[in-house]
Amino acid sequence: MLYVVKNLMVFGLSAETTGLALNILLGGLLPLLMYCIAKEITNSREISLITAVLAAVHPSLIKLSTEVQREMVYLVLCGLFLYFFIRALQEQKTVFYL
Numbered sequence: 001m002l003y004v005v006k007n008l009m010v011f012g013l014s015a016e017t018t019g020l021a022l023n024i025l026l027g028g029l030l031p032l033l034m035y036c037i038a039k040e041i042t043n044s045r046e047i048s049l050i051t052a053v054l055a056a057v058h059p060s061l062i063k064l065s066t067e068v069q070r071e072m073v074y075l076v077l078c079g080l081f082l083y084f085f086i087r088a089l090q091e092q093k094t095v096f097y098l
Helices: 002-011 015-042 045-057 059-065 071-091
Strands: none
Touching (some): 002 015, 015 045, 045 059
16 A cells, blocks of 8 residues: 555655545445455345445444555455455366466
């Protein structure tokens, strides 16, 4: 995260503005990631949409995405790990995920 913040500061943005923009971007990607995880687990579009909506309106996730902290980066990376882990288990192909 610090690497991205440092590189974006070249454009004249402050460290706080850059960190906030990164967290808002990752916070916006989290409901999409939750949709994909729920879709892989349940194969139900309705349950996946409900999961994404609940992730989008959850007060704690909204607060985390509007503050400059590392938790949103961890949540997105853990979600990506979980998604690829579920895909690897379902397809029984671990070569592409190592």
